[in-house]
Amino acid sequence: MAGVPEKARFYLERSVPQLREFEAKAIFTPEEIRSLVRKRGDFEHIVLSPGSKPIDWMNYVTWEKSLESLRAKRCRRLEIRTSTKHTGQGRVFGILERAVNKHPGCLEIWKEYLLYARDTKATKKYRKIMTRALRMHPAKSELWVLAGRRSAGNGDMQAARGFFMRGARFCTRDATVWLEYAKCEMEWLEKMDARKGKKGGAEKAIQEQAEHSDDEMQFAEDDSEDDVDENGQLVILPDPDKSAAKKVFDKAITQVLENNPALDGAIPLAIFDVSKKQPFFNATVAEQFFDVFSAFTKASSQPRIIQHILDSMSELYPNDAATCYCYIRQPLIGIDINTPSYPKALKEALARLKSSLSTTTSKPKLVEKITAWINTTLSSEELDSGIRTVLTHTLRTLSNP
Template sequence: MSDKARYALEKSIPELEDLEKKGLFKRKEINMIVRRRTDFEHRIAGRGSKPADFLAYAKFEKNVDRLRAKRLARIKDHIDGAPSVSNWSIPQRILFVFQRGTNKFPSSMELWAAYLKYARKQESVKVVYDVYSKLLSLQPRNVDVWLSGAKWEFEYNKNVNGARALFKRCLRFNTEEERVWLEFLKFELNYLSKLLTRRKLLQLVSERSQLEDLQGNEAQKEVSGGENGANENENIVALNVDDDEINTDLNNLPEMNVSTLGSVEDNPVLRGDLIMAIYDVFIQTMTKRLAEPEKRERTKGLAYKVLSLVDKFDILDRTHMCDYIIQDLIQRYPEDPVCLVLQLTLPLRYVTLDDEAFVSGLQQNVKFYQAWVAKSKLSNESKEKVKEAYIKYIEERFLYHSKGEIRSLLELLTKKL
């Protein structure tokens, strides 16, 4: 037996003695556990070991711990229920198995995933931070890991700044990954939506009440962070990056740590202006190496995806953000019929057939379209394409889903157009 295997087994002696003393396992069962552990230790220490051996070892330990917990729940009224070494020794052993496995097979994502999943389940915040830090240092171009870390920071630790920092650092290593940019935008939209929803529910109207609420949240985070053994301002990973090696445009991303006090009317942050600044860098980064017409189609495709993201957050000033994106498309492609229809139908973008003002809103929009036709300097051919696209929008968005008088009105309207 190797020294490492012997050392690992000797460390489990107090735990096994405690299990027998509490009456949770009989001597015969403990001997079986020792034999299985000895076998696993030999397997993982050998030259022919595989990641599956570490996973099997961890699975065995989980089964032992599950059986221990069930027996303890059954006889807890008849024994001393005070926590002892056997309460935490097996989870610590499982984490140690995963640690050794990832050290030996650092490229095995199956091991890393199982390690993270178990650490999260045990709410071992410090271990989770360590795992992410090591994994991202080894695989800085693994987008899934970066996104997982950012999600952990935002949803579990409630650390918006930490999640945002991870997104930015991920983009430095994966500048042209479309998925990362879209997830970054989705994160910012989600955060802003939650912020406004909270203020609405708690009726935080004045800046003073908003500031008190923010300070209360910060104090609560510090307390929970101390209980979990993690600092709110602690980063999951700190990697040294040479600015010459990354896209310099990323260095110009707006700093999002700005005041979010006030209302949507008087604070551009709450209107989504900073999110639109990220959109600008996103489009520029993803299309700067492309040539026309590939650049044209790529830009339009990315803009449509961002518009679809914005559409999902109804508490935000969606019209303002959509107008910004559409105006950007119009400036780039002033004669594109699809882009022009997006601009012409923006007032109808969030109108439904059930709205009381649907008919009047539609009539106003048709007048707006007709006024545009009269003033536009585009060629007749271009105007005809815009008209076809506009009628198609009305039909697909409203006509095909309408009934009764509304349907008759829409049919007359499309014929008139």
């Protein structure tokens, strides 16, 4: 078996064509090229040694990326148009591929690999990397969130839901996937509500969501597929011919879709209800769901969802500090501090605060939450002086019961 020096020499020799281009086009001076070779040799010996760590590979990748950035800048300055960036990007991809093979359990390397594929717009490679990463780390919630978020960002909610639902089956130790799934669905509901006012907007949006399923990553269940990745693992890629076979939605079907429960917040409610059966669920997680839903004030279904969360918290955790805190904040959701309706809502919230302080099972914890909330509100420079006086007095009352 070849030793470290022989392996390092092998990888260094593969970069010779690039170095010759640097010299021929005067992108780097001969002395700089010799320095590059020495630096690469040092990195290769470090990463190929038996005691190499993931950080060594990350440093190597960072250096190669900075070299590619410098090459691009010099080409622009020297007006060299024939130098290609694919060689430098290929080296970075090669190092990252070797890194994940050397340290498959390091999540940071996988995330760096995905980030670089995204930044270089290598879409097909990104899908293959993500598929391998999810196979290697099915219990890592951040990977499922990353996959779901990317699909949602590309407008493919069907694929995003598939990732989130599959991730929810694997990640049952914390609520990360569930909360992100709920957030993603609320973002979708806001987009649907925004398009309802436009002519044909809702109809077009519903059709896109129902039909757009070509860009999802799937896992093959058998060996009948021919498409395999670098490691021989099966990957099902989008079929470009499927677009020609898409069905046309008529007005009757579209009207049915517009009235479906999904547009009324049924999916976020289902996510919350199913999460209540998971081992990680408690009052704190319920409060986190409340915070997620509270941020989407433009969704028409938000008030109903918020009320459902509060009803569930009151049933499962009556008088808990988290339940009381959400109950107190409910009147203020979606109301700006500079609007005429804010004083009335604040009056209702303070009345709820007074009653909750006498019934809560953890008064110190509730006081801590309310104090943080009031301090955040007082930090606004646009706050009305009368409201500031009321909140300051309330804060002082909490500090000196």
